Amino acid sequence: MDFAFDARTEELRGKLLAFMDEYVYPAEAVAEEQRARLASPWDTPAVVGELKAEARRQGLWNLFLPDSEYGAGLTNLQYAPLAEITGRSPHLAPTALNCAAPDTGNMEVLTQFGDEQQKKQWLEPLLAGEIRSAFAMTEPEVASSDATNITTRIERSSDGSDEYVITGRKWYISGAMNPDCKIFIVMGKTDPEGSDIRRQQSMVLVPRDTPGVEVRRAMQVYGYEDHSHGGHAEVVFHQARVPVTNLVGEEGGGFAIAQARLGPGRIHHCMRLIGMAERAIELMCRRAVSRTAFGKPLAQQGVVQNWIADARVSVEQLRLLVLKTAWMMDTVGNKGAHTEIQAIKIATPRTVVDILDKAVQLHGAGGVSQDFPLAELWASARTLKLADGPDEVHQRSLAHREIKKYV
Known part of the structure; x- marks a missing residue:
């Protein structure tokens, strides 16, 4: 392993360090002042949009994604020192660069497992920073650290329609309070009685405005609601229905x-x-x-x-x-x-x-x-x-x- 950063990493480090000094650190206090005047604490302060526009102008955009077709095409080793720099202002810098969780993980999922329609409808606006997303996996009733315990059901509709019916309760779903969050990737069981406990789960795309989707409340983290990251919500799915074409990958591939x-x-x-x-x-x-x-x-x-x-x-x-x-x-x-x-x-x-x-x-x-x-x-x-x-x-x-x- 070579401990020296390569030329591209050094170039991006220099640009990012300057961007942090000139734009991000001064914007921290501005973002808090603007948030206090917003109609809802979950709305995004205007300065965040300004930071995103400047970051994109400077080529500091989607640095996390190694797929050069969609992202910057950096290796993990190249991205590491850049992500470290953004960690100095973790509630602002990653969002400014469109490198904030859970969107990063969701974009990776769609890049690797989404079909062409899913990529066009959801990946492209995520890559452009036009919308936000959430990943709905953790549940309050079970030990979700063992993903095989998940109880949310994703069932084929019994009325002959080509749809899944989703029923379950999730919590600490990061980003879900943000009004710009338009899509959930939901993990649940399509085959709860299957012999292979790691093939019982599947993932489906559920638009936030789907009937039966209830974003119930923001969960606090040590007393913080984490407005800058769009909160960590409790979300209930009351027989929410989506087309079977919203399946990500294959049935049984969720784990x-x-x-x-x-x-x-x-x-x-x-x-x-x-x-x-x-x-x-x-x-x-x-x-x-x-x-x-x-x-x-x-x-x-x-x-x-x-x-x-x-x-x-x-x-x-x-x-x-x-x-x-x-x-x-x-x-x-x-x-x-x-x-x-x-x-x-x-x-x-x-x-x-x-x-x-x-x-x-x-x-x-x-x-x-x-x-x-x-x-x-x-x-x-x-x-x-x-x-x-x-x-x-x-x-x-x-x-x-x-x-x-x-x-």
């Missing part, structure tokens, strides 16, 4: 599609988490040199020095592990990099939560306030110990493969 979607999603989260940690270190250092306690600057307090040093060491370790994982995904595929993907999924949120916790502590009361981004960053990072599979599921799977070598 495999979910796994294909979640691999890139996990590494993208980890890339951005490193950027969040870098922002935390910057804020820690600025605070340490500007505040005095017990007769000397915080920067001269031994415990503060230890926090900053440990944070730097941890970030450098994480970055190397994430870059190695990206390189392996590019060279041996997602399956070949399974262990590394799980390793970063375990290590990165855990470590970044600790760094952010120290940054909050260093800022005192300010650290838990709205005057600094640390509390919201902490909530986001802590949530990623659950998202895309809780740490314990990945630890169990990784340990099983390690032990298997010796059995």
Whole structure:
């Protein structure tokens, strides 16, 4: 593995760093001010549209998508340092570049598994940033970390019409509160009695305005409603009907599609988490040199020095592990990099939560306030110990493969 960034990555890094300094960081406060004046907190502040237009003008658009027909055509290794930069402003920068979850994963699904009509109707406007989307998998009544538990039913209509009938309840469906969210990718069971528990599930496209689709409420995350990401909604499907042509891939292919979607999603989260940690270190250092306690600057307090040093060491370790994982995904595929993907999924949120916790502590009361981004960053990072599979599921799977070598 070559540790140097190639010429294209360096060019894009330079453009993106300048874009962050000139446009994104100044827009953070503007977005909050505009949101306070909107008719609904779920509407998108005007400055976000301005950022998207500028990012697209500069060619900083759809960087996440390796398929050059639809996206920037970057490898995971090329995209990693770019996603890290956007992680420094995770509630604004990814959206500005059309690189925000869950749209990224949904575009990947449609690119790989959608038919031509589905791509034209839904992928193209997503790629253009004209609409948003949601991925409806997690359910409140079951342990959704085991996707075979999902209870939502996707049944063929019994009245002779060529339709699926969807019945079920989902929650923490990211982005669903945003009025620009026009399409759900819904995972449910088409063959609940099938002998292969990993072939019981399918995915279908359900337009948000489909009769029987109820976006019931926004779920909070540590007290935050996460307006910038379109919330995390509870969604109920009351016998919602869609044409069978809305099936993504094949019947019984839902579990495999979910796994294909979640691999890139996990590494993208980890890339951005490193950027969040870098922002935390910057804020820690600025605070340490500007505040005095017990007769000397915080920067001269031994415990503060230890926090900053440990944070730097941890970030450098994480970055190397994430870059190695990206390189392996590019060279041996997602399956070949399974262990590394799980390793970063375990290590990165855990470590970044600790760094952010120290940054909050260093800022005192300010650290838990709205005057600094640390509390919201902490909530986001802590949530990623659950998202895309809780740490314990990945630890169990990784340990099983390690032990298997010796059995």
